[in-house]
Amino acid sequence: MKTHDLKIRPVWFRLQREGLKPFEVRRDDRDFQVGDRLLLREITEGLMPEYTGQTLLVEVTCALDDSVPGIQRGYVLLGTRHVEGHQS
Numbered sequence: 768m769k770t771h772d773l774k775i776r777p778v779w780f781r782l783q784r785e786g787l788k789p790f791e792v793r794r795d796d797r798d799f800q801v802g803d804r805l806l807l808r809e810i811t812e813g814l815m816p817e818y819t820g821q822t823l824l825v826e827v828t829c830a831l832d833d834s835v836p837g838i839q840r841g842y843v844l845l846g847t848r849h850v851e852g853h854q855s
Contacts, residue, residue, distance in 0.1 A: 768802045769797075769798075769803045769804070770804040770805075770824075772806045773793070773806065773807055773808065774810045774816070775807045775809055776809075776810065777811070780807060783825065784823055786849070790844060790845060790846050790847055791805060791825075791844075791845045792843075792845075793843055793845060794842060795832055795841055795842055795843040799843055800827065801827055801830055802827065803826070804825065804826050804850060805826075805847065806822060806823075806824055807824070807825060809823075824849070826848055826849075826850055827846065828847060828848050829845070829846035830844070830846075831843065832844075
């Protein structure tokens with residue numbers, strides 16, 4: 768199990784935090800696996816994004832790559848669920 772440190776834009780961070788977006792679409796460049804954790808770190812919008820200090824820890828529940836029709840080559844669709852006790 769790995770923990771991947773990932774940047775996330777405010778609109779997607781809010782939807783993840785509220786449970787309205789239980790998935791992430793990411794470049795398939797980190798060998799994501801079921802059981803891995805994603806430390807989602809909110810960044811500001813703009814040309815020079817900065818971290819806001821808000822984080823959310825989620826666990827990968829499924830990982831679908833470009834072998835699945837509809838998923839673009841080089842990307843992965845990760846199902847996620849919140850890890851209890853972590854949100855800042």
